[in-house]
Amino acid sequence: MIISNYMKNEHRECDTLFASAEEAIALxxxxxxxxxxxxxxxxxxxxxxxxxxxxxxxxxAQTGMTEGPTQVMRYEHEQVRxxxxxxxxxxxxxxxxxxxxLAESMMILLQQHNMKEEQMLxxxxxxxxxxxxxxxxxETMKNMSL
Amino acid sequence: xxxxxGLSLDQAPPIFVxxxxxxxxxxxxxxxxxxxxFFQETIFNAHSTEAIILTHTLTLGVMLSFMxxxxxxxxxxxxxxxxxxxxxxxxxxxxxxxxxxxxxLFAFKxxxxxxxFLLASVLLGGSLLGIIVILxxxxxxxxxxxxxxxxxxxxxxxxxxxxxxxLYLTGTLAGVTEGSAYSHIKEAHYSFGLYGWIALxxxxxxxxxIEMFYVTPPFPKLFLNYMPATxxxxxxxxxxVGIFYPSIWxxxxxxxxxxxxxxxxxTLKRFTQRKRPLTDATVWFWRLGLSSLLLxxxxxxxxxxxxxxxxxxxxxxxxxxxGLSIVFAMFYKIVPFLxxxxxxxxxxxxxxxxxQIIHPKMMMKHLYIHTATIVTFIFAIFIPQLIFLAGLLTxxxxxxxxxxxxxxxxxxRKTQKTGKKFNMGSMY
Ligand SMILES: [Fe+2]
Ligand SMILES: [Fe+2]
Numbered sequence: 001m002i003i004s005n006y007m008k009n010e011h012r013e014c015d016t017l018f019a020s021a022e023e024a025i026a027l028x029x030x031x032x033x034x035x036x037x038x039x040x041x042x043x044x045x046x047x048x049x050x051x052x053x054x055x056x057x058x059x060x061a062q063t064g065m066t067e068g069p070t071q072v073m074r075y076e077h078e079q080v081r082x083x084x085x086x087x088x089x090x091x092x093x094x095x096x097x098x099x100x101x102l103a104e105s106m107m108i109l110l111q112q113h114n115m116k117e118e119q120m121l122x123x124x125x126x127x128x129x130x131x132x133x134x135x136x137x138x139e140t141m142k143n144m145s146l
Numbered sequence: 147x148x149x150x151x152g153l154s155l156d157q158a159p160p161i162f163v164x165x166x167x168x169x170x171x172x173x174x175x176x177x178x179x180x181x182x183x184f185f186q187e188t189i190f191n192a193h194s195t196e197a198i199i200l201t202h203t204l205t206l207g208v209m210l211s212f213m214x215x216x217x218x219x220x221x222x223x224x225x226x227x228x229x230x231x232x233x234x235x236x237x238x239x240x241x242x243x244x245x246x247x248x249x250x251l252f253a254f255k256x257x258x259x260x261x262x263f264l265l266a267s268v269l270l271g272g273s274l275l276g277i278i279v280i281l282x283x284x285x286x287x288x289x290x291x292x293x294x295x296x297x298x299x300x301x302x303x304x305x306x307x308x309x310x311x312x313l314y315l316t317g318t319l320a321g322v323t324e325g326s327a328y329s330h331i332k333e334a335h336y337s338f339g340l341y342g343w344i345a346l347x348x349x350x351x352x353x354x355x356i357e358m359f360y361v362t363p364p365f366p367k368l369f370l371n372y373m374p375a376t377x378x379x380x381x382x383x384x385x386x387v388g389i390f391y392p393s394i395w396x397x398x399x400x401x402x403x404x405x406x407x408x409x410x411x412x413t414l415k416r417f418t419q420r421k422r423p424l425t426d427a428t429v430w431f432w433r434l435g436l437s438s439l440l441l442x443x444x445x446x447x448x449x450x451x452x453x454x455x456x457x458x459x460x461x462x463x464x465x466x467x468x469g470l471s472i473v474f475a476m477f478y479k480i481v482p483f484l485x486x487x488x489x490x491x492x493x494x495x496x497x498x499x500x501x502q503i504i505h506p507k508m509m510m511k512h513l514y515i516h517t518a519t520i521v522t523f524i525f526a527i528f529i530p531q532l533i534f535l536a537g538l539l540t541x542x543x544x545x546x547x548x549x550x551x552x553x554x555x556x557x558x559r560k561t562q563k564t565g566k567k568f569n570m571g572s573m574y
Contacts, residue, residue: 018422104483105487115354
């Protein structure tokens with residue numbers, strides 16, 4: 001379960017960063033909000049990169065499923081990236097209502113996405129990938145940055 | 147060809163399926179408000195025909211419609227179940243189900259017309275057992291089970307059992323079966339319906355959505371793994387042993403109250419540990435629902451030892467408040483998100499945002515109306531005149547929910563007609 005554990009942990013860290021950014025937005029502390037939002041998007045985007053460049057290709061190569069679950073996950077990453085862009089714009093414009101509204105959509109989207117990964121994809125990765133490959137993938141992911 | 151839109155939308159049911167179930171639920175809610183106006187305080191006597199009619203309007207018409215709407219939406223996410231032709235399946239459930247409920251309500255009222263009971267049995271039994279079998283088949287073939295998918299399996303089994311017992315009861319009322327075990331089966335029927343289906347479904351779904359929507363610590367593992375099975379086995383044992391020793395229900399009710407009460411406390415505590423500090427109306431709907439569950443279980447415990455009708459009435463009202471409050475909490479997350487999500491996935495450049503679909507202030511207003519409804523019902527136990535106000539508030543509350551569904555639907559249609567789209571075709 002080394003893949004599941006590591007990736008789940010990253011999801012939780014994203015949640016914490018997101019929650020603190022959202023709180024600052026609600027309070028209208030725009031400078032703090034921007035800083036925290038940046039920390040959150042960095043964390044989320046790095047996590048996506050780890051999946052798209054390491055974990056998903058390893059899974060696809062092992063199972064031969066290139067248009068299955070990983071494709072759905074990639075598409076959902078795109079949706080989240082789009083929302084991150086919109087959120088950044090509304091932060092810039094200091095539009096609280098729009099920003100909180102986008103935050104809400106993004107949170108549900110991201111949670112729904114994470115849930116599918118944790119319950120299906122990561123579990124499958126831990127099952128189908130050979131132990132050695134798993135450790136190699138994990139090591140590479142740990143050293144990645146944006 | 148790779149169709150990016152289809153990929154993600156594949157996993158979500160057509161939005162109209164969910165809207166339709168929610169709208170029907172709201173209409174039955176308005177009907178139950180009308181029944182309150184007509185039946186008045188007779189509804190507080192659990193054995194009256196009026197109470198039975200109102201209970202079934204609420205449990206079947208309102209709760210089941212909302213819960214199946216939510217299930218159709220959530221099963222792909224929480225359990226990875228992809229129903230084939232969900233639209234058709236939903237309609238095959240929904241329409242016989244609506245006619246079945248109406249037949250059942252008339253049958254209760256005109257006790258002598260036995261064919262109405264048979265008609266209701268065929269329509270409700272057929273549609274519900276059909277969808278239960280389909281969903282269970284999907285659930286049983288899952289490779290990776292989660293606490294929620296396991297809990298949902300028990301909850302659907304419970305609903306199936308509640309329906310089978312109901313068929314025995316309607317069969318007796320129609321004069322088909324002799325009904326020697328009528329009162330025992332009746333107790334088993336509503337126990338499975340209220341605790342095994344309604345409470346356990348809310349519990350199983352909450353295992354995931356509380357953590358997901360409000361970013362709380364997860365539930366204790368022990369609770370996640372054993373609570374649904376324990377509740378189900380308890381109901382099963384009580385139903386079996388109860389044939390020979392009816393007094394077993396006393397023990398079963400005590401254990402049930404402790405189990406559900408501890409769930410309420412445990413979940414209320416999670417809401418104090420949220421990492422997302424923002425408090426929207428749905429958080430208050432959850433809190434109200436969980437506190438109501440606690441109150442309902444405490445009054446249930448009291449009724450076992452004290453024979454005082456107002457406490458019984460309080461227990462019913464609080465349990466209804468539990469179910470309805472949490473239905474509304476889910477409703478206000480699902481409707482705006484789904485509307486936005488479907489439009490966004492279809493490639494509209496600026497789909498309406500969640501707050502534009504249902505504004506948080508509209509949710510807060512509904513929270514006040516709903517809370518006022520529950521409080522008025524409780525006071526009406528002692529001040530009968532208040533029952534009219536409670537009925538009117540019920541109508542207002544469900545009218546409010548129905549309006550939100552219609553409004554989201556119109557906004558969805560409008561965006562589809564006039565919204566600008568990214569040209570997805572040119573990307574490939
Ligand atoms: Fe992902
Ligand atoms: Fe992920």
